[in-house]
Amino acid sequence: MTHLENVVLCRESQVSTLQSLFGERHHFSFPSIFIYGHTASGKTYVTQTLLKTLELPHVFVNCVECFTLRLLLEQILNKLNNLSSSEDGCSSEITCETFNDFVRLFKQVTKAENLKDQTVYIVLDKAEYLRDMEANLLPGFLRLQELADRNVTVIFLSEIVWEKFRPNTGCFEPFVLYFPDYSIGNLQKILSHDHPPEYSADFYAAYINILLGVFYTVCRDLKELRHLAVLNFPKYCEPVVRGEASERDTRKLWRNIEPHLKKAMQTVYLREISSSQWEKLQKDDTDLGQLKGLSAHTHVELPYYSKFILIAAYLASYNPARTDRRFFLKHHGKIKKTNFLKKHEKTSNHLLGPKPFPLDRLLAILYSIVDSRVAPTANIFSQITSLVTLQLLTLVGHDDQLDGPKYKCTVSLDFIRAISRTVNFDIIKYLYDFL
Amino acid sequence: MLINHALRELMEIEEVSENVLQVHLNGLLQINDKIALKEITRQLNLENVVGDKVFGSFAENFSFLLEALKKGDRTSSCPVIFILDEFDLFAHHKNQTLLYNLFDISQSAQTPIAVIGLTCRLDILELLEKRVKSRFSHRQIYLMNSFGFPQYVKIFKEQLSLPAEFPDKLFAEKWNENVQCLSEERSVQEVLQKHFNISKNLRSLHMLLMLSLNRVTASHPFMTAIDLMEASQLCSMDSKANIVHGLSVLEICLIIAMKHLNDIYEEEPFNFQMVYNEFQKFVQRKAHSVYNFEKPVVMKAFEHLQQLELIKPVERTSGNSQREYQLMKLLLDNTQIMNALQKYPNCPTDVRQWATSSLSWL
Numbered sequence: 001m002t003h004l005e006n007v008v009l010c011r012e013s014q015v016s017t018l019q020s021l022f023g024e025r026h027h028f029s030f031p032s033i034f035i036y037g038h039t040a041s042g043k044t045y046v047t048q049t050l051l052k053t054l055e056l057p058h059v060f061v062n063c064v065e066c067f068t069l070r071l072l073l074e075q076i077l078n079k080l081n082n083l084s085s086s087e088d089g090c091s092s093e094i095t096c097e098t099f100n101d102f103v104r105l106f107k108q109v110t111k112a113e114n115l116k117d118q119t120v121y122i123v124l125d126k127a128e129y130l131r132d133m134e135a136n137l138l139p140g141f142l143r144l145q146e147l148a149d150r151n152v153t154v155i156f157l158s159e160i161v162w163e164k165f166r167p168n169t170g171c172f173e174p175f176v177l178y179f180p181d182y183s184i185g186n187l188q189k190i191l192s193h194d195h196p197p198e199y200s201a202d203f204y205a206a207y208i209n210i211l212l213g214v215f216y217t218v219c220r221d222l223k224e225l226r227h228l229a230v231l232n233f234p235k236y237c238e239p240v241v242r243g244e245a246s247e248r249d250t251r252k253l254w255r256n257i258e259p260h261l262k263k264a265m266q267t268v269y270l271r272e273i274s275s276s277q278w279e280k281l282q283k284d285d286t287d288l289g290q291l292k293g294l295s296a297h298t299h300v301e302l303p304y305y306s307k308f309i310l311i312a313a314y315l316a317s318y319n320p321a322r323t324d325r326r327f328f329l330k331h332h333g334k335i336k337k338t339n340f341l342k343k344h345e346k347t348s349n350h351l352l353g354p355k356p357f358p359l360d361r362l363l364a365i366l367y368s369i370v371d372s373r374v375a376p377t378a379n380i381f382s383q384i385t386s387l388v389t390l391q392l393l394t395l396v397g398h399d400d401q402l403d404g405p406k407y408k409c410t411v412s413l414d415f416i417r418a419i420s421r422t423v424n425f426d427i428i429k430y431l432y433d434f435l
Numbered sequence: 436m437l438i439n440h441a442l443r444e445l446m447e448i449e450e451v452s453e454n455v456l457q458v459h460l461n462g463l464l465q466i467n468d469k470i471a472l473k474e475i476t477r478q479l480n481l482e483n484v485v486g487d488k489v490f491g492s493f494a495e496n497f498s499f500l501l502e503a504l505k506k507g508d509r510t511s512s513c514p515v516i517f518i519l520d521e522f523d524l525f526a527h528h529k530n531q532t533l534l535y536n537l538f539d540i541s542q543s544a545q546t547p548i549a550v551i552g553l554t555c556r557l558d559i560l561e562l563l564e565k566r567v568k569s570r571f572s573h574r575q576i577y578l579m580n581s582f583g584f585p586q587y588v589k590i591f592k593e594q595l596s597l598p599a600e601f602p603d604k605l606f607a608e609k610w611n612e613n614v615q616c617l618s619e620e621r622s623v624q625e626v627l628q629k630h631f632n633i634s635k636n637l638r639s640l641h642m643l644l645m646l647s648l649n650r651v652t653a654s655h656p657f658m659t660a661i662d663l664m665e666a667s668q669l670c671s672m673d674s675k676a677n678i679v680h681g682l683s684v685l686e687i688c689l690i691i692a693m694k695h696l697n698d699i700y701e702e703e704p705f706n707f708q709m710v711y712n713e714f715q716k717f718v719q720r721k722a723h724s725v726y727n728f729e730k731p732v733v734m735k736a737f738e739h740l741q742q743l744e745l746i747k748p749v750e751r752t753s754g755n756s757q758r759e760y761q762l763m764k765l766l767l768d769n770t771q772i773m774n775a776l777q778k779y780p781n782c783p784t785d786v787r788q789w790a791t792s793s794l795s796w797l
Contacts (some may be wrong), residue, residue, distance in 0.1 A: 020649045030645065036674065038681040038743075100464040100474060136524070140463045147461060160744050161674040169523070170555060173638065175645065178674065181681025183780060217684040218732060270731050351709045353760030410757050 010186040025118045029153045030175045031145035037179030040222040043157045058121035063129040073102040084112035120152045127156035139171040203247045214261045235282050306383045312366040314416045317354035317409040319432040328368040356396040356406040456515045462524025468533045497536050514547040522552035526562040538570035587631050592618045613657045622660045626667045679775035685736045691790045693765045704749045704762040
């Protein structure tokens with residue numbers, strides 16, 4: 001028991017509930033158990049460790065791997081077969097196509113000597129994918145004990161709550177168990193548990209404290225925090241290794257690591273750069289300001305006219321058509337201010353997204369914003385098409401529409417501002433939302 | 436359970452057990468008629484007879500099977516009892532061929548069969564096609580829970596008491612006495628009354644008893660009223676509130692921003708850009724600059740909420756639109772959010788105040 005406590009931290013009450021549910025080996029247990037909780041709240045880990053430590057016969061299946069009915073059922077049967085016949089070199093693979101065959105073969109497999117008289121556990125991880133498979137699968141598994149008339153319990157692990165699983169016509173309700181999220185104290189305890197042996201536990205605990213201070217408001221996922229802790233620890237130890245500070249010099253250590261962690265939030269946390277790149281950067285000690293993530297690579301260099309086409313497309317998407325006259329004609333005369341300037345915040349186009357516009361409108365705006373005369377050559381049209389290929393514009397509707405193609409501009413405001421700066425064009429002046 | 440009991444009694448009559456064959460079918464397992472037919476063949480042990488014969492229609496196949504049951508000394512064939520569990524699922528098969536054939540044979544004088552269907556749906560007759568319905572004998576037996584509260588308490592006592600065959604007689608006596616005392620306690624009666632009002636279903640009673648029995652251990656051998664009350668609380672727990680409990684502060688801020696959007700615009704769907712805008716209004720007040728995160732970080736939190744199915748897209752994702760502009764709906768309502776916020780550990784006070792005030796420019 002104490003071994004279990006050392007391996008599985010901060011989950012005593014859940015472990016004791018599960019143990020009391022399992023009972024003795026030959027007792028019939030509740031037919032189905034549903035365990036739900038946040039990502040990385042230990043559901044898979046605790047269930048696996050518990051079943052392995054107590055050496056109960058179990059089969060562990062992940063529903064993301066086995067995404068069709070056949071894969072799922074065959075894996076369960078084959079694993080059970082391997083459990084029961086540990087002496088045979090390789091037993092034959094079982095094929096099973098329907099749930100009916102599954103129940104029949106299941107009855108046969110569990111007649112084996114070492115599986116009789118014991119509860120067999122089937123654990124289905126990521127059970128939310130079961131909802132998208134055949135409709136009889138979920139109710140069938142919930143009642144497997146009754147249908148197969150054997151001592152079996154099915155355990156479902158999922159992040160989604162049970163109410164979203166329930167089929168419309170009702171089903172056998174499983175025993176619902178909640179794995180609460182870890183509190184900040186628990187997280188500290190678990191993260192400090194895997195400290196490298198060269199440094200003291202207090203030193204590592206102080207580091208974890210700093211890490212949680214930066215990341216706790218954003219993310220409570222244990223896996224992510226662990227990953228970040230492992231990646232950034234060498235940088236934290238740098239001053240101590242170089243001899244500039246001792247282990248207890250918390251202020252200096254904090255000043256060293258804090259900008260580093262903030263940078264990590266923008267890059268490694270978002271998976272903009274890979275962890276091996278991050279480690280290399282730490283070793284080379286380059287200036288972190290020049291870090292280029294994945295999204296920086298979308299800033300391709302465009303030719304001169306393409307930039308203007310993109311700017312014109314952005315203006316066409318985000319300005320309503322009736323305002324074109326005001327922005328783009330040299331002599332637009334007086335426009336009534338009342339209706340024109342009234343705009344609700346909700347209909348600010350920057351909140352709703354880009355609107356589709358016809359090609360003619362794009363060309364009209366283009367001619368008015370480019371200083372020199374632009375001829376409508378094939379060059380311009382091919383540049384428009386290449387922008388579509390780069391996914392900076394998207395084609396709305398079918399390719400072969402008779403009354404001209406419609407486009408939509410799919411770049412963000414920051415991107416277009418950067419582009420317009422390179423051609424000395426003040427785009428903000430031309431945007432309706434910023435009047 | 437009733438069926439099994441009745442069948443057991445029937446089988447005790449010797450003539451019957453020699454003669455009668457049983458076929459048990461379940462709607463969850465046999466999801467179309469072909470599988471059902473194979474299962475019938477298997478259960479009647481007729482595999483050697485059918486072999487590799489090829490049949491034209493379902494009806495031919497079926498009548499061949501039943502003819503094959505003719506016994507040696509008598510010219511009539513064996514009576515067969517068909518028990519169809521989850522009967523409503525059989526009614527969803529194509530053309531309802533299995534049901535049609537079963538009822539047809541039972542009405543005509545070919546082979547003596549009896550068909551018993553078990554279902555939870557009261558409107559089962561509406562699901563049957565006209566030709567199937569006409570062949571049905573319209574004999575229905577309703578099993579309803581028609582007991583009152585005192586009987587509910589009696590059932591509670593009975594379920595908990597240990598039977599006389601229990602090996603440790605002394606413990607069994609003490610346990611049964613404890614159960615008797617419990618059933619007379621006021622708090623226990625209240626808990627049972629609450630459950631009875633929600634559902635008379637015996638399964639939910641079992642769940643409640645199961646949850647409270649979990650707490651019985653070697654050091655805590657007798658059940659107390661507190662166990663029952665805590666079990667009752669577990670039963671009526673709001674699972675979505677539990678999920679909200681585990682969210683990070685940034686995600687909670689996003690949910691509050693969505694709540695405000697829902698209040699102002701009366702539940703119209705929103706997209707990420709609108710939520711981010713609302714969140715920025717909160718952040719820009721001077722004291723709150725600690726929450727000034729970059730947009731991609733906020734997007735990651737938004738996607739986590741989507742993964743937990745707390746928000747859902749209104750229509751399926753199309754490849755053309757950007758993710759930030761996809762319209763979503765929030766699947767929590769205001770009372771759930773406020774209750775969850777009360778229980779949220781270490782909730783920063785400014786976030787909590789933002790949630791309660793609906794005036795966002797203060």
